[in-house]
Amino acid sequence: METLKGKQAAFEIGVVIHKRVVDDIGDSYGYDCDEVLVYEFQKVGLIVDRVAGLHDEFLKLAAPVEVLGQAAAELHLKKRTHIGETTHDNPTPPFYLPIFLPSSSCSFVAGVDLQFEWDESEAFIKQSDGSLFSWCERFRCYNHMIYGIVNNGESAVVLKFNGRKFNWEPGESLMWKLETEAIVKEVFPLHDETKRKQLLKRWALNLWDLTNQPIDEIYAYYGTKIATYFAFLGMYTKWLLFPAVFGLILQLVDFGSLQLFVLPFFFICIISWAVLFFQFWKRKNSTLLARWQISYSAGSESAYKYMDTEWSSFHSSAASAKKWGENKGKENEKFQREEWFGRMMRFRNDAIIILSIICLQLPFELAYAHLYESIGSDVVKFGLTAGYLFAIQYFTQIGGKVSVKLIKDEKNKCSEYRANSLVYKVFGLYFMQSYIGILYHAVLHRNFMTLRQVIIQRLIISEVLENLMENSLPYVKYSYRKYRAIRHKRKREKGYAGGKHIFNSRIEKEYFKPVYAASIGDELEDGLFDDFLELALQFGMIMMFACAFPPAFAFAALNNITEIRADALKILVMFRRPVPRVDATIGAWLNIFQFLIVVSICTNCALLVCLYDREGKWNISPGLAAILIMEHVLLLIKFGFSRIVPEEPDWVKANRMKNATHAQNMCSKQLLRNISGGRGMLVKANCN
């Protein structure tokens, strides 16, 4: 066993393959599939551990850092280097001519991002936990290695498995082949037991830390996206304490004659609080990214991801236009036509979603709210609510599926855009569902009792239930799969007596755990989608009805404190280790939160009017109301719709991206060689 050799290299990837059952064609021509796979993995340098499960076989893979480094170099990974950082301490290298002095004499922390080279690995900055690659980078390398195994021979290799035979053609990827032949069932990242236990102790079960979390450790273990979510949740909860205390004071203290002014003051404070919070969050986010050595230029829409994903799509659309260089003007026009066509498609889809929400969902919600208001008997009310809950489950699912389908039609350039588009659409659905009924009770019927009831109910009961569900459902799923597997096994063992297998190996347990996926569909989003949705709906609930029920903030704060630990527990214990994602910000959700702030300004004003004008003395004539509505719609147009026309034409953006990537690509290799003193190599390379 090679496990002992790579002591520090933990097994991080699991491959599930069908167990070899039928061995009857014996020593006929052809190689055994699993043997070939293991052999090829070992040839790339991976450390393989075979574990037999109940009725699957598992390969645990680990990679020593040299192997990862080789893969990273092949992938042209960009990494932060010490170059630039250390100019202050070290003597100036010989090639620093005077021309470089103005910038080399300054001394900032950050180095330069360059393509990774194994020979110069000392030039690259290590992660805070001492490893050379972050989890995101390691995962990319693993992926590259596993799917990069191709048949290098001249002729096809005959593979056999459970009596079947098939050819592994030259140039074909082995993993793809085995996946299409359904021999390899799944490839998934494995938990690192020591780190997981450490996190469990220091994070999930550390209840008395309240909002503090070991964010850097979370980042090291889960990658950028999940760490960003927990950083956001922690900061949000911490900030929530101020309005929570304020809200409770408002509820408990009687201000006497000042009572009339307290509520508007609270309103103003809350809005300012929210605006400031999101600004400070953006600051914190960029600080975190700087600490994690991720280059991300604020404003220019996540340039970091651009480099990775979008660039390739620009590239392919440029390749289809054959003679770009010759006819600039014409090409630009074509680019522009494509850009506008894509935009029109997206606009059409948005219009479909918005119209169907307004024309189908809105009447339904209002009808429910109206019936609820007009029915007297409690029993009928209960029945109505049950029916309603059943119906919206169904509706939401349909809506989600339609959204996903529409988005797939769009020729969106990168998965980030697609994911954001999905987020907006699904949130629109939930927005109507969550708030319209409450607004109806409050504004049209001035029924503040129902409103408070609904808010309390949603904030406490439904969230407690949801947390319970979130944590128990995966366990139920896990138990069911395990139970089925054992039953299946027993049934088969009656037939013929196989060898005794290790029961309940750790990797098999993990394989039975559910994937951390979004309820809406797992292609574009992972499980964070549901968590963010919950957070956004909660934020909307407490902000939009702040004036009607100030102590809601206290409930929300309480709820979030438990949410932090519950989510941590869920992700550490209940689910498989999630595939790391590179998203560096909270993305579309930030815009949704900002939108909710604006909406809450308007709804709170309406609520204040309703609260202070119980006698209906402040008549709003239809004319005035029409003008006020028009004003708000126009403000919406001004701020929301200015996004319809992008500031920068696509071809200009393409140029800019080209400029940035090209320059860096061209320089990095040469520069590194020069610095590590490999002058001879450079000359050699030039003379080739």
Added chain:
Amino acid sequence: METLKGKQAAFEIGVVIHKRVVDDIGDSYGYDCDEVLVYEFQKVGLIVDRVAGLHDEFLKLAAPVEVLGQAAAELHLKKRTHIGETTHDNPTPPFYLPIFLPSSSCSFVAGVDLQFEWDESEAFIKQSDGSLFSWCERFRCYNHMIYGIVNNGESAVVLKFNGRKFNWEPGESLMWKLETEAIVKEVFPLHDETKRKQLLKRWALNLWDLTNQPIDEIYAYYGTKIATYFAFLGMYTKWLLFPAVFGLILQLVDFGSLQLFVLPFFFICIISWAVLFFQFWKRKNSTLLARWQISYSAGSESAYKYMDTEWSSFHSSAASAKKWGENKGKENEKFQREEWFGRMMRFRNDAIIILSIICLQLPFELAYAHLYESIGSDVVKFGLTAGYLFAIQYFTQIGGKVSVKLIKDEKNKCSEYRANSLVYKVFGLYFMQSYIGILYHAVLHRNFMTLRQVIIQRLIISEVLENLMENSLPYVKYSYRKYRAIRHKRKREKGYAGGKHIFNSRIEKEYFKPVYAASIGDELEDGLFDDFLELALQFGMIMMFACAFPPAFAFAALNNITEIRADALKILVMFRRPVPRVDATIGAWLNIFQFLIVVSICTNCALLVCLYDREGKWNISPGLAAILIMEHVLLLIKFGFSRIVPEEPDWVKANRMKNATHAQNMCSKQLLRNISGGRGMLVKANCN
């Protein structure tokens, strides 16, 4: 004369020096100042032409392209290259290892920006008019050459001038010395007579082109900032035609029973028009910049200028912090403290300005409007207006001076920020002055007659007058200076008989022309400040009162069509050639226009209420009014004040900037050498 040698190199810079009058110390020890100057200029490679004027002497300077190139290389100017652009046509250079292929196989227009090197000048893209350097770049090079002349000797050189003697110390800049000794009076850019005449014919006098202008030629002659202004003015005027026609139709056609709905419809159209216009302007702006080969990343606040100016200030503040590398956390904290302190200072200054506008200017304006409304006699009204006009002249000047003083106190990091800060402050002043009185008439007294009168008066009379003034005042100034010079000359010539001088040489005429400077002070802004201010005030006038007087758009369109030619004439004929500025966008003005759109949504709603509610049946109770006001204030906070907290901490920004500049600096020289095949040179440089 060397003029014949550089046929294509026109004289572009003029240096004004005092004429040598007293020659009586004759051949005593020391060199003649002007001779030394001319000699040094020629030594740098400049072509010098001496012209004697009425009582000054002028040196006209020109530079052959080689000399400019040398200066550009010394300045490390970044220029767009063909590298990256041509990878598709040319065979891949030898050093393109396979690792570069993914990006080198794509073919976009833009090359990479690299530091200029004279030896590799073919690698750099030429301007559209065939010259290697743009006017901005040429001007920078001239400046570098002229002020870069230092005494390289070991000992001071004794210079004499008009009987005075002084020492030119070693290492001292000659021009600074002569300027402090008041021998060199001024250095200013010269008009290029052929190009000027061409522009005059094709642009200023080409009245029938309406809004079309030869923007690229304007860019080549005047640089980015002025070309951007005229591109904006042209596009704005073209777009203005739509609401102009719409407004005229509204005025002339009677819609019968639909009349009630036409005005709100017009209002909605106008707002959408404005929002769309500014989005399309941003697109056009980035298209222009791409055409002019200026790297500018939208969003990240003019990264182009960053590289030039702000970087150095970051650098210096970093230099003051001595051991940055050792104690990251502490340094970051210090950085943050400085950032917040600067922000507080700015906040204080803004508060002073806003408070003084609200507490001093607002009552004054309201008092005037109220008196104007209540006074019956026309004679008294006339007197009042005269007094008012006199007073606001005075007030505006004081306000402007206070603003400039406050801004100088701020420790702003770059001149761009400072300029923007000034723009906001001065615009605030004018905003109150221009619109508050009109709003008072409209909303409080529902006096739409006065409102329309004032609008017409402002749009036509005052703008016609302003245009006349703008064009005649410089001429008057010019004539006066010429007259004084001639009279002075005559007086002197009575004394002693000097040689006959060429009268009215072209350069002397230009010297008498006034500088293209802002009325508010010429340190931070040039003459475009006034033009933009005029444009913004006009935009506010027509947008804010759109519903009260729709045909205003037609007046504005008409006015702008003449404004284009008048401004062109002004800048071509009346003024000296302006110093080119690198501003790549319209900067702060864009935010002001956007702000005016939001304000106009609110004012138009108020106007509509006043128009449709003549009988006052729609009572707005104080409670409702209070809540509405609160809503608007909160929306303002949401959208305006989220700028108070910057998204990115300064130190993160510093890191990012470092990253970008450093990488480019380090690469450019090496890359260029490799491409032009100078491999030997590289090795040599490395071995030094």
